[in-house]
Amino acid sequence: MVELLTIDEYQILLGEKINEKLYDCKSTKNSQIALCAKLILMQEQPLQPYYEMQIQIHEILYQNRINQNLVNVHLVRILKERNLIVIIMEKCDTTLQQIWDKKKKFNDSEIDEFFTQFLNGYRVLHQKNIIHRNIKPDSIEVKYINGKAIFKIANFGIAKLIQKDDDSCLEKIGTPAYAAPEISPIQQDLELSFCFNSIKTNEDQKSKIDVYSIALILYQMVHGNLPFEPSVIEIAKFLNHIKEQKLQLQGNSKYIQLIEEMLVYSPDQRIPFSKVFQKFEHELNNIGSQILGINRFHGISPFFSFGQISQNIISHRFPTVVNNNNNINYHNFSTINNCNNNIPQPQNKGQQNFQRVQTIQQNCFQFPNSLRQPLFLEMHNPKKELLASLKVLLHDYDGIVSDQTTQQLQAYIDSGDKIFQKENLQQLLIIFNFRLEKVDHYTKILNFYYSLFSILNNPDIQNQHKISEQQQKDFIKKVANQQ
Numbered sequence: 001m002v003e004l005l006t007i008d009e010y011q012i013l014l015g016e017k018i019n020e021k022l023y024d025c026k027s028t029k030n031s032q033i034a035l036c037a038k039l040i041l042m043q044e045q046p047l048q049p050y051y052e053m054q055i056q057i058h059e060i061l062y063q064n065r066i067n068q069n070l071v072n073v074h075l076v077r078i079l080k081e082r083n084l085i086v087i088i089m090e091k092c093d094t095t096l097q098q099i100w101d102k103k104k105k106f107n108d109s110e111i112d113e114f115f116t117q118f119l120n121g122y123r124v125l126h127q128k129n130i131i132h133r134n135i136k137p138d139s140i141e142v143k144y145i146n147g148k149a150i151f152k153i154a155n156f157g158i159a160k161l162i163q164k165d166d167d168s169c170l171e172k173i174g175t176p177a178y179a180a181p182e183i184s185p186i187q188q189d190l191e192l193s194f195c196f197n198s199i200k201t202n203e204d205q206k207s208k209i210d211v212y213s214i215a216l217i218l219y220q221m222v223h224g225n226l227p228f229e230p231s232v233i234e235i236a237k238f239l240n241h242i243k244e245q246k247l248q249l250q251g252n253s254k255y256i257q258l259i260e261e262m263l264v265y266s267p268d269q270r271i272p273f274s275k276v277f278q279k280f281e282h283e284l285n286n287i288g289s290q291i292l293g294i295n296r297f298h299g300i301s302p303f304f305s306f307g308q309i310s311q312n313i314i315s316h317r318f319p320t321v322v323n324n325n326n327n328i329n330y331h332n333f334s335t336i337n338n339c340n341n342n343i344p345q346p347q348n349k350g351q352q353n354f355q356r357v358q359t360i361q362q363n364c365f366q367f368p369n370s371l372r373q374p375l376f377l378e379m380h381n382p383k384k385e386l387l388a389s390l391k392v393l394l395h396d397y398d399g400i401v402s403d404q405t406t407q408q409l410q411a412y413i414d415s416g417d418k419i420f421q422k423e424n425l426q427q428l429l430i431i432f433n434f435r436l437e438k439v440d441h442y443t444k445i446l447n448f449y450y451s452l453f454s455i456l457n458n459p460d461i462q463n464q465h466k467i468s469e470q471q472q473k474d475f476i477k478k479v480a481n482q483q
């Protein structure tokens with residue numbers, strides 16, 4: 001029997017996850033609407049500003065649900081007795097990332113269709129002083145209406161509702177490949193920070209963070225790839241390159257010049273969204289008829305043909321929560337039908353290859369799943385998994401861990417194979433507050449601990465076969481008791 005959480009007309013199916021972040025949901029008034037539910041467990045008082053920010057942003061999305069290019073929010077509700085924020089939203093069919101994976105390059109007409117819709121959605125965020133901070137192909141969801149692709153800005157897990165003197169958007173956060181230089185976790189440039197601070201009183205300047213990110217998506221669509229290899233070193237090289245000289249691109253696309261104006265190192269020289277809106281004023285005025293399908297794309301099928309991707313193949317992500325101060329009170333989980341493992345932690349999606357690199361929102365660390373081989377290969381590399389997890393933690397840091405801990409983790413990574421020595425692995429367990437008595441409750445962080453204990457058990461381990469979650473828990477208990 002599927003356990004339900006009922007709020008007004010909505011029934012959240014706690015036993016049916018779309019991925020580790022979202023739950024399936026249905027409306028008792030209209031069973032034809034595809035819905036999903038995001039549950040945010042409110043755990044600690046220091047995170048209260050984050051919870052309030054999430055509520056405010058999603059309420060703005062709810063108020064602007066008539067805009068088809070923002071993910072449609074149906075309900076935002078706080079369940080105080082259960083320490084939950086519940087957000088009901090539409091469930092889309094696919095993402096721009098999944099479309100790009102198959103198509104790679106797009107012609108100008110196809111890019112027009114995407115970018116005009118993106119701007120139509122983003123101008124609401126711009127008017128409401130919302131900075132997304134994580135614009136990437138995975139954050140653009142796609143819904144098909146009468147065979148037409150409707151692009152929707154989604155994934156607001158690290159978005160900020162900014163005030164005039166708010167410096168928080170300068171936090172080193174976001175997906176490294178798509179993060180603007182001023183917030184890039186890879187780039188440390190005091191001169192750049194000073195430049196940004198000097199223009200911060202102009203609200204239009206802060207949105208330039210997202211200008212840079214969407215420029216990289218446009219570059220991908222024109223050229224079929226990013227302007228750098230997906231690695232920390234190559235991203236840093238590219239940032240230093242555009243710092244020293246203006247980007248000059250080759251190609252016949254009409255978007256070349258715009259990309260050059262957007263993909264600029266210093267925010268004071270980067271074109272603002274207000275001017276981009278002006279460039280596309282005519283298209284934005286006609287966005288209504290375009291969305292309804294009365295446009296030049298009626299005969300273009302390659303762009304949309306793979307769009308009828310069923311909802312059950314939406315990418316699964318494996319979030320992780322680390323509590324640095326206090327143990328999680330798992331008794332709180334039983335407040336909803338005693339379903340301990342069905343309440344998600346605050347989280348954010350992403351993947352490891354820097355086109356889908358994981359990001360970290362407040363008090364939630366997510367570890368990459370791209371090193372987890374597809375199930376049909378049934379293989380797992382604990383050492384690669386562990387290293388990648390720590391790198392993502394450092395590169396997608398949102399001010400949660402202390403400077404001392406950050407330096408300590410960086411030292412472990414820089415030590416090479418020494419990180420796999422027993423004493424260092426045991427120190428990681430202390431840093432991440434591992435509790436043996438909580439192993440049976442671990443679902444989100446289980447793979448990380450399984451990798452660590454696999455190395456403790458066999459320092460020479462390379463690849464190993466995948467095993468079930470219960471087998472992983474039993475293995476962790478066995479090895480932990482031997483230490």
